[in-house]
Amino acid sequence: MTITTPAVKELEERFILQRSIRGKFAILVSATAILFSLFQFYSTIFPGQIYLLSRYTIFLGFTFFLGYLLYPLRKKDKNKIPIYDYIFLTLSVISTGYFTLNGISIIDRIGNLNNIDILMGFLIIVLLLELTRRTIGLPLVIISIAFLLYAYFGNYLPPPLGHKGFSFYRIVEHVAVTWEGIMGIPMLVVVYYIFLFVLLSAFMERSGVTRFFIDLALKAFGRTVGGPAKVGVVGSALFGTISGSSIANVLAIGAFTIPLMKRYGYKPEMAGAIEPCASVGGMIMPPMMAATAFVIAEFLGISYARVALAAFLPAVIYFLSIFISADLNARKEGLKGLKEEELKTFISDQRVFRRSFLLLPLISLIIVLALGYTPVLAALVAIAMTVVVGIASGNMKPKDILTALEIGARNSITITAAVACAGIIIGVFTLTGLALNLSGMIINLVRGNLIPLLLLTMIVCLIIGMGVPTTPNYIMTATIAAPALIKMGILPLAAHMFVFYYGILADLTPPVALAAYVGAIMAQSDFWKTSINAVKIALPAFIAPLIFVYEPTFLFENLYSLAQVGHLVFVLISVAVGVLALGAGTTGYLLRHLNMVERAAFLVVAGLLIFPEVLTTMVGFGIFAVLVIYIRSKRGGS
Numbered sequence: 001m002t003i004t005t006p007a008v009k010e011l012e013e014r015f016i017l018q019r020s021i022r023g024k025f026a027i028l029v030s031a032t033a034i035l036f037s038l039f040q041f042y043s044t045i046f047p048g049q050i051y052l053l054s055r056y057t058i059f060l061g062f063t064f065f066l067g068y069l070l071y072p073l074r075k076k077d078k079n080k081i082p083i084y085d086y087i088f089l090t091l092s093v094i095s096t097g098y099f100t101l102n103g104i105s106i107i108d109r110i111g112n113l114n115n116i117d118i119l120m121g122f123l124i125i126v127l128l129l130e131l132t133r134r135t136i137g138l139p140l141v142i143i144s145i146a147f148l149l150y151a152y153f154g155n156y157l158p159p160p161l162g163h164k165g166f167s168f169y170r171i172v173e174h175v176a177v178t179w180e181g182i183m184g185i186p187m188l189v190v191v192y193y194i195f196l197f198v199l200l201s202a203f204m205e206r207s208g209v210t211r212f213f214i215d216l217a218l219k220a221f222g223r224t225v226g227g228p229a230k231v232g233v234v235g236s237a238l239f240g241t242i243s244g245s246s247i248a249n250v251l252a253i254g255a256f257t258i259p260l261m262k263r264y265g266y267k268p269e270m271a272g273a274i275e276p277c278a279s280v281g282g283m284i285m286p287p288m289m290a291a292t293a294f295v296i297a298e299f300l301g302i303s304y305a306r307v308a309l310a311a312f313l314p315a316v317i318y319f320l321s322i323f324i325s326a327d328l329n330a331r332k333e334g335l336k337g338l339k340e341e342e343l344k345t346f347i348s349d350q351r352v353f354r355r356s357f358l359l360l361p362l363i364s365l366i367i368v369l370a371l372g373y374t375p376v377l378a379a380l381v382a383i384a385m386t387v388v389v390g391i392a393s394g395n396m397k398p399k400d401i402l403t404a405l406e407i408g409a410r411n412s413i414t415i416t417a418a419v420a421c422a423g424i425i426i427g428v429f430t431l432t433g434l435a436l437n438l439s440g441m442i443i444n445l446v447r448g449n450l451i452p453l454l455l456l457t458m459i460v461c462l463i464i465g466m467g468v469p470t471t472p473n474y475i476m477t478a479t480i481a482a483p484a485l486i487k488m489g490i491l492p493l494a495a496h497m498f499v500f501y502y503g504i505l506a507d508l509t510p511p512v513a514l515a516a517y518v519g520a521i522m523a524q525s526d527f528w529k530t531s532i533n534a535v536k537i538a539l540p541a542f543i544a545p546l547i548f549v550y551e552p553t554f555l556f557e558n559l560y561s562l563a564q565v566g567h568l569v570f571v572l573i574s575v576a577v578g579v580l581a582l583g584a585g586t587t588g589y590l591l592r593h594l595n596m597v598e599r600a601a602f603l604v605v606a607g608l609l610i611f612p613e614v615l616t617t618m619v620g621f622g623i624f625a626v627l628v629i630y631i632r633s634k635r636g637g638s
Contacts, residue, residue, distance in 0.1 A: 245469065
């Protein structure tokens, strides 16, 4: 789907500062990116042909080379490549090439690396930090450098944070060369899984699948009350299955839905809030979950399918809450849906349901995963299916296949840089033993009480997540905060989903709130009003992680009997009605406008139902029923 609005162009320049591509430079970029994607296909289909460290460093080499071609050091270098970038490009080739050619012997020398090994490792760290700064900004770079300094100067700190201190050689060896740092789990996940899914996203966009998501949502919900907002919610849920970024989701879907919402009566601060909420929800939507599901699976040593299954019900409840909020806000403001004649002007191709075969790539992805095959095979099958349906629909020609290969490789640069940079932080944690010390400190701070620990962890995750992309955000929160939760007896999957959720919600939470910030600019609305509305709309998502902790059946954990399955159904019904009550309380509408006392009563009901216990749930259902009957009886006179 092509994005052309001025607001979106301004945002793309602000968040994705890339060089202008023309002439021979464009050919070089395209050729390198396509070769990168083809190399990934080859190394994925024939994994035993390339030594692991060499495969990682070839991958990094492509990323560095493309990254330093595309992302300038300064804004004024946007139309040229200055001499220092040629130096960066040369150092990229030398350092990654050295590790590629000497991978086996370097691994054999760990513990006794020579000066050249250390120099090349140091170059990789520096190149990675600078590329991360260029692609996503300073926050993650500053954190990474702080951890490196901590590893070197830790002997000057008092216990329990202090340690014996490590030499420059030891730090570079551990962070840049061993499987505990940059070349550890984060890089494994990027190389094996994330790149393929980013590529799949590019193929889906070129084949018309992304636009079909919008058309399908328009056809299904465009004429309903608050149709434009519901189109945004459903479109973002579908697009979120393949998107790896909440910002990209807002840009792609919001470019269409935010102006549409404003046109049909939504206030700018509400239009600018609903779409970011839905877009952030896309990050928790299986099967991709912003590619973080793969990292969770690797950290916990469980299957990717298990993680996706655990994320399913929370994602359904989240989007249900956004959908309810959009509906209630529309009814409160007296907004209507699109008329049939208007609807036809927005749908790109009127044969919407006849184009349902465009869903086959997504369906095939889910089926292959459900059958227990690897995510790698699922992604390859889905890419092949995307090409087939793209050609069958007339949306994809050979040129589009090459373009998808190029776009996929280019889109992977930011994710790779951020995730690999998070590997520096993990390397310092494993080198210094900081993770164990932090867990002990956190537990001592809350004196072994679970509720203060959960609140403290939530705050830590929201702070760490400010301005950091989803996957490295999770890597940091999982390393820093999750171990303390697990020590307190929380199931590992619930603990990791807890920190994952709150890290993502930083994109909606002031003062940074990047997704809400993008939505506010696109809607031309006040940032603070927009972000506050976003928090109100997404309130169930702020509560959901607490449900993981107290009701692990919500993640399909501990389902060993019919009684436990019945309990899960009970929990689902209770939470769903609680979400409706919460929506009524926050929007001030259910069947009619609500006064402050009625709104407060619904918020109390939401509290009783969202944390389901038999007694509180029965009381909550009873109060909810009485409130609805009372409101209906007073509806005519309101």
